[in-house]
Amino acid sequence: MEVQEEQERNDGLSEDTILKQDNEKPDLNMVSQLQAENRLLRDEVASLAAQMKNMNEQINKLTELFNERIRYTEFEETSRKNMNDELQSYKKGLLFNMIRPFIVDMIQLREDILNDCQDANSNDQAFISQNQVIAYAEEDIFDMLDKMGVxxxxxxxxxxxxxxxxxxxxxxxxxxxxxxxxxxxxxxxxxxxxxxxxxxxxxxxxxxxxxx
Missing domain, CATH: 2.30.22.10 (Head domain of nucleotide exchange factor GrpE)
Structure with a gap:
């Protein structure tokens, strides 16, 4: 009697185990769907990674352009300052070159008048009259203006x-x-x-x- 009951329990257990194993057998459609979703997810991750890489490249390019613009602006400002300094120096030099002949002639006129007065005094001659000095100066100034194209x-x-x-x-x-x-x-x-x-x-x- 006990042996028969034990056998029946074993038979029932075997049937439960078989049913459980049958229930745990994977669904092929579900597996296929999961695999497809997994592939889609991997593709999306790969696409996102590519987009992020491209975005990083664009950011690096923009950063380089920005740095280049800063360097160019600094160079441009330095160049502008140098050009302005050179221009001012050139203008000063040009102005000096323009008026230098006139200055030299005026100096020469003064020195000539002083020398003539000194020579007249050293030779015990009468001082040059005011009219003579004016006439002498007028003649030299006339020559100076003529040389300048006036x-x-x-x-x-x-x-x-x-x-x-x-x-x-x-x-x-x-x-x-x-x-x-x-x-x-x-x-x-x-x-x-x-x-x-x-x-x-x-x-x-x-x-x-x-x-x-």
Whole structure:
């Protein structure tokens, strides 16, 4: 009796074990779906990694461009400063080169006048008169202006008055000749021009007609 019961228990256990094993047998459709999802996940991870790599490359490029721009800006600022310094130096040098001949001539004029005065005094001669000094200086200044390309002009009595080339004093010369009205009565100073441009106009006195 006990042996029969033990056999029945063993048979029941075997059936449960078989049923349990049957229940634990994997579902092929589920396995296939899991594998597909796993492959999809790996692909997404790989794609995300590629995107991150590409993003890092783009960031590195932008960083390099930014650094390059900073270096270029610093170089540009330095170059601009150097160019400005060179320009200022060039302008100073150019200005000096332009006025140097005039300065040298003025110095030479002064030295010549001083030497002439000293020679006259050392030779027990009378001092050079003021008019002689002025005439001497005027002649040398004339030569200096001529060397610099400055042209000098002066009108004659009865010439037409040309506005721009000439300026008239308020005091006018009266005349009874209608044809002289408004024309040049007297030249009071030279006019000066450089390359066709008026530098200093001639001052003149003009005629004004007055009936007798």
């Amino acid at each position: 042209e000098m002009y002066r009108s004659n009595k009865g010439d037409e008055f040309v506005s721009g080339r000439q300026r008239a004093k308020k005091i006018m010369e009266k005349t009874h000749d209608k044809e002289l009205h408004g024309k040049v009565a007297e030249s009071l100073s030279y006019g000066y021009s450089y390359e066709g441009k008026i530098v200093y106009p001639e001052w003149v006195k003009r005629y004004i007609y007055e009936e007798e």
